[in-house]
Amino acid sequence: MTILKVTGLTILDERTGDTLVKDSSFQLKKGTCLAIAGESGSGKSLTCRALMRLNQPGLKETGTILFKGEDISLFTKKEMRKKRGREIYMIMQNGMTAFDPSSVIGVHLKQAAAEHFDWSAEETERKLHWALESVLLKNPGEVMNHYPHQLSGGMMQRVMIALALVLEPDLIIADEPTTALDAITQYEVMNELSRLRERIGCSMIFVSHDLAMVRKIADELLVMKEGEIVECGTVESVFRKPKNDYTSYLISTRQALSDHFTSLMGSREQC
Amino acid sequence: MTRLKHLRNDPLAMISIVIILFTIICGIFAPYIAPHDPEEVNMNLRYAPLSWEYLLGNDHLGRCILSRIIYGIRPSVLWVLAALVVSVLIGAVIGFTAGYFRGKADTFLMRICDIMLSFPGYVMALAIIGVLGVGLENILIAFITIKWAWFARIIRTSVRQFAEADYVRYAKTIGKGHIEIMVKHIIPVTFADIAVISSSSISSMILQISGFSFLGLGVQAPTAEWGMMLNEAREVMFTRPELLLAPGVAIILVVMAFNFFSDALQIALDPSTQEKKKNVKGNYLLKRRLNRHESTQA
Amino acid sequence: MVRYMIRRLLISIPVLFIISFITFVLMNLSPMDPAKVVLQAQGVPVITGELMEQTREELGMDRPFLIQYADWLWSCLHLDFGTSFVTGQPVWALLGPAFFNTLKLTLVSSFMVVLFSILLGVICALREGKALDQSVRGISFFLTAMPSYLLASLMIWYFAVKLDLFPTNGTGSIGSYILPVTVITISYAGIYFRVVRSSMISNMRKDYVMYGRACGLKERHITMRILRNSLQVAISVFCMAIPIILGSTVVVENVFAWPGVGSLSVKSIVSRDFPIIQAYVLLVAAAFVLFNALSDILNAVINPMVRNDL
Secondary structure (H helix, E strand, C coil): CEEEEEEEEEEEECCCCCEEEEEEEEEEECCCEEEEECCCCCCHHHHHHHHCCCCCCCEEEEEEEEECCEEHHHCCHHHHHHHECCCEEEECCCHHHHCCCCCCHHHHHHHHHHHHCCCCHHHHHHHHHHHHHHCCCCCHHHHHCCCHHHCCHHHHHHHHHHHHHHHCCCEEEEECCCCCCCHHHHHHHHHHHHHHHHHHCCEEEEECCCHHHHHHHCCEEEEEECCEEEEEEEHHHHHHCCCCHHHHHHHHHHHHHHHHHHHHHHHHHHC | CHHHHHHHCCHHHHHHHHHHHHHHHHHHCHHHHCCCCCCCCCHHHCCCCCCCCCCCCECCCCCEHHHHHHHHHHHHHHHHHHHHHHHHHHHHHHHHHHHHHCHHHHHHHHHHHHHHHCCCHHHHHHHHHHHHCCCHHHHHHHHHHHHHHHHHHHHHHHHHHHHCCHHHHHHHHCCCCHHHHHHHHHHHHHHHHHHHHHHHHHHHHHHHHHHHHHCCCCCCCCCCCHHHHHHHHHHCCCCCHHHHHHHHHHHHHHHHHHHHHHHHHHHHHCCHHHHCCCCCCHHHHHHHHHHHHHCCCC | CHHHHHHHHHHHHHHHHHHHHHHHHHHHCCCCCHHHHHHHHCCCCCCCHHHHHHHHHHHCCCCCHHHHHHHHHHHHHCCCCCECCCCCCEHHHHHHHHHHHHHHHHHHHHHHHHHHHHHHHHHHHHCCCCHHHHHHHHHHHHHHCCCHHHHHHHHHHHHHHHCCCCCCCCCCCCHHHHHHHHHHHHHHHHHHHHHHHHHHHHHHCCHHHHHHHHCCCCHHHHHHHHHHHHHHHHHHHHHHHHHHHHHCCHHHHHHCCCCCHHHHHHHHHHHCCHHHHHHHHHHHHHHHHHHHHHHHHHHHHHCCCHHHCC
16 A cells, blocks of 8 residues: 655745756655665755655645645645644654754653643653653653753654654654764664664655665665656665666765675674 | 855945945045035025035035035045954954964953953943043044954954864965965955955944034034034924935935945855855854944944 | 852953953043143133142042052942032932933833844744835835934924924933834844844754654744744843943933933033043943843853853
8 A cells, every 4th residue: 555655746946946856756655664865965855845845935846745645735734734743754864953952852742742642741751751761761751851952862863763653653754864873873773763663563764875774774765866866666676786877876885884884783683 | 256246246236336436436536526615604505405506505504515425425434444444454463363373362362352342332432532532533543442352353263263274284284384374375265254244344333433423522513524414404403404314315325335235245255155145144144243233323 | 050140240240340440541541631620620720730739639649550449449339439520519419310311211222122123023034035024124224224313313303393292302201201212222123123033034944943843743832932042042132232222322312312321421521521431431331241141141041051151
């Protein structure tokens, strides 16, 4: 069953008239993970935001996006807001800046939970504690009382994953969730993401420019370059036989790094 | 300098530059341009309306208003520019020393700047005028005294940023002299910052200095100055409000021209606004705005 | 937090000392001999050297410099700023009521400035690029290019004389506040609302807004966050606005004949009445430093990140 179907998505900058994303079409089956790879500025993030109708008003989007068979552009603002978080959830690149810097993290988590569920204060608290604990954050009560700048990037990423555990969305968009982290934390966060998928059985769009990561988590891969999709297929087939020159260039340049990383992750996984 | 070409595509900026240049040239060549002697009293022509001989009419002493406006450019704009240049120069020397050599010199100089900046500028200016007595030159001295510290701080920040750059370190390693490094590698890159901050201070300085003259603390009669002309006009404003018009329009026009010019200059010279011209300019703009408050209106 | 407050206030003390010292030195740098000023003001026809010596002694100017300073500072702390050279009255008797008048004008104006800056700044930011935003910015651009004394004069001419709505001078009634406060509000709110606006706009593009939306939070909640974060920047600016307005009401006070320190200081400068100028500078500079400290403390209360500094 297809959870998301994008046809002919084009994003235009109305001010400058530039085409930022050009006629891109893809689909996502329920429970699978689609990776979008490409260098910065290739339109990955814009595509993701378009899926949640979160792009700035100055950007003009055409094409259709069907989420669970419904055209998202036909939802009212309120309907869309109800879907965000509960049905489509986004994990941001930099957890440190994703939370309001002048209030403690708990405030955001509780607000988000209150938005989608009619839980009592105690129940919300209990669920959040459970979620934070299950992403290996000790002392969840204390974590919730911290300001974003008092925690590390890896911890913030886990907090975002924990919120996904609570909200149980059907589709998670992870926009370069590990780019801002160091190698070991990257590995840990990737593990949490995999476990998250197993637990709530969601579909995922995983954006990254790191092909090693992509190989680890994704089923299908989509490569973007200058706003266009240049490659599309299952991860294994793309890696084995890239159709596009750009993809093979990406794969070859990342090869040395990837090999090392895959071996590292592979060996750790067996423990 | 290629960045300055952006200015050409901005019609408002071009108009501003034309107004500014025109004003400056009129001020410099005032004796050749002004149709009459600005101080020539002619009681027969008191409050005379516009005429071909006196294009903007005559004031309460029958003096030619147009000539007074043209001569008034000198104290109201040219001397202000001169004071600005001097304070920027002092600020630049101190800012360069502090930012480039760092260490004790930096700490010491910045402490002095902090102390200078802990005085409200306007009150400090009044204090200095109080000590030295009224007069345009004293106001200019007062302004140089209160402004340099501010420029020094900004220039130091800018220099520091570049003094840490790798190519400067490299130049040091291969044994280039300090002076050579400064002249070749630091002055050219900090020039943009200096141009932006000085241009953004001009308008507030023009307003403030004319304000002092308006209060009778600056230029003394009968010398022509815009602020003082407005003060003279105010005394008869219930019967002849039109006298406020000429000097008022002159000040507003020049101040607006400088404002537009400095905004355009900033957009043209700021690398972060090169690509996304309309986007937020972040901290830098904010700092600049803060400056405008610090140097409040007169 | 309390520790931060105490430390921040302690830092102001040396600054106050330095300010008082500079003020004192400045007045002693004057090319005019104070003794001569006093004698001239008292209308003494022939000023002899002997008379000058005597006056100097009376003023305590024959003592070592630092002792003079310490003495002066000590009396200043008791609000004894000496006597006016010109009228012979104690300075505080002249300056005190004037300072109170200026303070009233300043506080009312500051309140209006803050109110209008936030109001206009928030509205313009939420309507960024729309007609309302453009026109407000255009008008403010014009009004801030206008010298405030011209604005004040025009207002007197129009509202007080042509329409005869408000009194042109004095502090008598509430009506007499309207024109001066309006002039100050226009001059400052025209600048400060841009700070609020640009701060709002830069916050609107931050990640936390995107993430908040992605979590399905209500726009109302998100706007509150943007407001809270952008006002943090604005609050420190606003705290500084109070002393800045205090220090620059001079022009407005003179145009509206407001009996405040501004009018008094201009009069004293013209008549070279040093003790009054000295006391005026000291008072306003001290207010400036204290408000500065206050703004830092307020900022630390709202913004947890600042607290760790210092």
